[in-house]
Amino acid sequence: MKFVDEALINVRSGDGGNGCVSFRREKHVPKGGPDGGDGGKGGDVIFQATSRMHTLYSFQLKKHFKAQKGAHGRGKNRSGRQGKDVIILVPQGTLIREAETGRTLKDLAVSGESFVAVRGGRGGRGNQHFASSRNQTFRHAEKGEAGQDLSLKLELKLLTDVGIIGLPNAGKSTLISKLSSAHPKIADYPFTTLTPILGVVEPENADPFVIADIPGLIEGAHRGVGLGMRFLKHVERSRLLLHLIDLSALPPEDPLRPYHTVNRELRMFNPGLAEKSQVVVLNKVDAPGAGVLADKARKSLEPINPDIWVISALTGQGLEPLKGHLAELVEEAVALEVECLIKHDQKTGTDQDPKRFV
Numbered sequence: 001m002k003f004v005d006e007a008l009i010n011v012r013s014g015d016g017g018n019g020c021v022s023f024r025r026e027k028h029v030p031k032g033g034p035d036g037g038d039g040g041k042g043g044d045v046i047f048q049a050t051s052r053m054h055t056l057y058s059f060q061l062k063k064h065f066k067a068q069k070g071a072h073g074r075g076k077n078r079s080g081r082q083g084k085d086v087i088i089l090v091p092q093g094t095l096i097r098e099a100e101t102g103r104t105l106k107d108l109a110v111s112g113e114s115f116v117a118v119r120g121g122r123g124g125r126g127n128q129h130f131a132s133s134r135n136q137t138f139r140h141a142e143k144g145e146a147g148q149d150l151s152l153k154l155e156l157k158l159l160t161d162v163g164i165i166g167l168p169n170a171g172k173s174t175l176i177s178k179l180s181s182a183h184p185k186i187a188d189y190p191f192t193t194l195t196p197i198l199g200v201v202e203p204e205n206a207d208p209f210v211i212a213d214i215p216g217l218i219e220g221a222h223r224g225v226g227l228g229m230r231f232l233k234h235v236e237r238s239r240l241l242l243h244l245i246d247l248s249a250l251p252p253e254d255p256l257r258p259y260h261t262v263n264r265e266l267r268m269f270n271p272g273l274a275e276k277s278q279v280v281v282l283n284k285v286d287a288p289g290a291g292v293l294a295d296k297a298r299k300s301l302e303p304i305n306p307d308i309w310v311i312s313a314l315t316g317q318g319l320e321p322l323k324g325h326l327a328e329l330v331e332e333a334v335a336l337e338v339e340c341l342i343k344h345d346q347k348t349g350t351d352q353d354p355k356r357f358v
């Protein structure tokens with residue numbers, strides 16, 4: 001299925017049903033009192049997050065969602081039935097924005113959360129309500145309230161444990177294909193991968209975790225150069241980042257330049273991103289002369305970030321220990337989140353899903 005992480009859609013809640021004008025008919029009574037029932041409420045449009053969807057692809061096929069109208073009231077004080085709600089399933093991690101202003105209405109971060117985007121119109125009251133002792137022939141009933149129309153922009157931010165970042169051609173897709181069951185295209189030119197790719201890593205002695213190949217990071221990415229902006233947002237919800245660096249493309253006079261380029265882009269996009277835990281992985285150590293450069297890069301990097309690993313995604317060298325290390329970090333991050341949530345719950349008395357990503 002195609003990966004789609006943005007969609008423009010239109011939702012409309014149901015109109016309320018009209019109230020009814022009606023009078024009791026009884027034998028021998030020419031004109032009874034008013035007995036017009038109320039109109040039913042129109043249906044709401046509700047979004048619900050699920051862990052079973054992973055893209056917004058289905059919204060390319062269907063863009064208009066309309067809840068049912070409430071039925072009109074009827075005589076003998078019978079109320080019209082309520083219009084049915086429409087429930088729209090979206091992947092967890094979907095942001096719902098007002099299309100016109102871009103204002104965020106709701107962040108459906110966790111499976112099970114829901115949000116009423118537009119409420120159905122109220123049903124009109126029937127003339128039974130308008131009778132008074134002086135006026136028993138009231139010919140007035142309310143009209144149902146109209147439903148609301150809203151244009152929305154849906155935006156998906158992937159929820160992943162490890163996000164692989166790095167310059168084009170660093171070997172991100174090669175790495176994800178070796179660590180997980182994902183098989184993206186691999187080629188010797190930049191921008192081979194055009195959409196984020198998710199894979200599940202299954203370490204031998206730890207829980208499986210989700211890893212994402214996030215493409216398109218280059219200098220100027222935060223301004224939209226390359227595929228930048230489109231995919232940087234997915235980094236925001238990765239528990240930790242794997243920063244992949246191509247040893248064979250390091251400038252020997254300044255081996256840290258690619259590292260700083262990527263981090264600068266992260267910072268410019270969102271200062272919080274540069275604070276996320278980063279595992280630095282030097283790739284392509286099998287390439288000629290790469291071993292020497294790896295030592296040099298490690299020495300310069302260590303004071304900034306000591307979590308450095310040297311691998312060859314191509315030959316598999318160093319992959320097993322890296323996998324184990326990532327599993328450990330993910331486990332620690334999850335434990336910390338659960339601890340924070342427990343503290344939060346004790347403070348507020350709320351009961352939240354411990355899987356919530358921060």
Ligand SMILES: Nc1nc2c(ncn2[C@@H]2O[C@H](COP(=O)(O)OP(=O)(O)OP(=O)(O)O)[C@@H](O)[C@H]2O)c(=O)[nH]1
Pocket residue numbers: 167168169170171172173174175185186187188189190191192193194215216283284285286287311312313314315
């Ligand atoms: N020698 C060597 N080549 C590698 C290694 N890992 C990846 N490559 C090669 O580097 C090139 C780019 O690899 P990809 O995995 O497509 O790189 P990417 O980071 O996904 O690239 P984009 O999707 O374009 O951003 C391919 O020709 C790979 O075969 C490695 O460990 N050693």
Ligand SMILES: [Mg+2]
Pocket residue numbers: 172173174184185186192193213215
């Ligand atoms: Mg790729």
